[in-house]
Amino acid sequence: MSTLMPDIANHTTAQTEGTLDWVGMSNIEMPMMVASQGENERMVSAFIDAFVNLKEPQAKGIHMSRLYLLLDELSTSNTLDFQSLVTLLDGFISSHHDLSDNAKVQFRFDYHLRRKSLISGKQGWKAYPVTLTGRLNKGKVDIELAVDVRYSSTCPCSAALARQLIQKAFKAKFHDQDADLDSIHEWLGTTEGIVATPHSQRSVAELKVKLNANTSEFPITALVDIIEGCLKTPVQAAVKREDEQEFALLNGQNLMFCEDAARRLQHAMNNTAEYDDFWLRINHLESLHAHDAVSITTKGIEGGYQP
Ligand SMILES: Nc1nc2c(ncn2[C@@H]2O[C@H](COP(=O)(O)OP(=O)(O)OP(=O)(O)O)[C@@H](O)[C@H]2O)c(=O)[nH]1
Structure with missing residues (x-):
């Protein structure tokens, strides 16, 4: 059947010759079974970008369907973990021999975790935006996990x-x-007594880590725990009044500029040996200003993340 159909990608040459850094598809929507340390395997709804380079200047194009079908196979018959991500990148390149020798893929999804209330013993769901990125560049594999955690910051x-x-x-x-x-x-106990209150704001800590080859399942919960543990005021799920009062106390005892939050997280990450490199960005979505207060830092290793 397909032999009767024109095959532009295989049988025509480029109108204008040139190599391309990345060619592929963006925002593919697929369910993925994710393996995260300490959690049962979980189905997430992922948005996926899949790319290879085009190193043959005369070739008309890459074979998009091959990348798509490899992703579909992962979605339907496998679990997304460190090894399957590496295998996927290998598959992207081996399905494009002569055309490509670099590949990258990115999965973006919300990962839900049950989180406990501060005092009342209730529990609720929190959604953490996660991005998993794999790159295979000149034979070198690079796997990165990023997670965003929302919290409250009160201005000192x-x-x-x-x-x-x-x-x-x-x-x-x-x-x-x-x-x-x-x-x-x-x-x-009156508003004449406590005549003024400090401003606080919803804030977002973005943390990215390089995973080493000993990783199997992704350490999503471990990263969330590090961030929430050092910042102390993560946004809450189920909240009764006793929880809200405890939250007010935690805010009062953890006054922070974006610099303070970044240094706390930097310190916590420097004391964690598991990750080859890290990058973090703190965003305080100011209620005093219409703009955000931001600080960025990295582990600072040679050839590592750039701020
Ligand atoms: N390369 C490329 N393909 C595109 C683009 N937009 C849509 N497509 C389509 O993606 C479809 C799949 O391409 P291929 O993977 O080459 O499909 P195929 O020839 O049936 O698959 P193979 O036999 O494995 O090569 C084709 O119908 C293309 O027209 C584009 O911008 N670039």
Whole structure:
């Protein structure tokens, strides 16, 4: 059947000759079974980019269907883990012999985890955006895992300014009185007492790590735990009032600029030996400004991630 059909990719030459760095498909939607350390294998709905280079200047084009069908095979008959990702990249290149010697693939999906409330013992789902990227460049495999974690950050400068206003209001109210404990206590529970509150904002920590060849399942939960453990104020799922009060306390005790958050995460990652390299970006989606406060850093190894 297919011999009767014109085969442009095989039987014509390029209108204009030239090699291309990447050719492929973007935003392919497929379910994928993902293997993540400590979790049962889980189906996710992935958006996939698949590319090979075109090293033959006269060839009309690559064979998109071959990349697609290799992804489809992974989706229907296999699990996405470190080894199957490497095999997929090998398949991209071996299905394009003479045309390609580099390949890359990226899977973007939300990975859901059950997370506990702070105090009440309730649980709820949180969705973590995950990006898995594999590259096979001149025979060298490079597998990278990235995860975004949302959290709350309260501005230390704003908190200090608010405290100053509270002190001022206190002096104005009680300067000419012998303050008794009960009336101060009552006054502190009013908006005249706590006359100002610091601004805080929803914030996003983006963390990318290079996985080494000993990896099998992806360490998604481990990365989320590192980020949430060091920043202390991740956004919550199920929240009762006691959880909200604890969250307010955690915010008050973890005042941070974007520099503070980046240094905390940098410190935590430097104390973790498992990853060959890391890159992180902290985004504070300011409520004081209409723009974001951002800090970026890396492990700082030679030939590694660039900030
Ligand atoms: N290379 C290329 N293919 C495209 C593009 N847009 C759509 N296609 C289509 O992708 C389809 C699949 O291409 P191939 O993989 O070469 O399909 P095929 O010839 O049936 O498959 P093989 O026999 O394995 O080569 C073709 O129908 C192309 O027309 C494009 O921009 N570039």
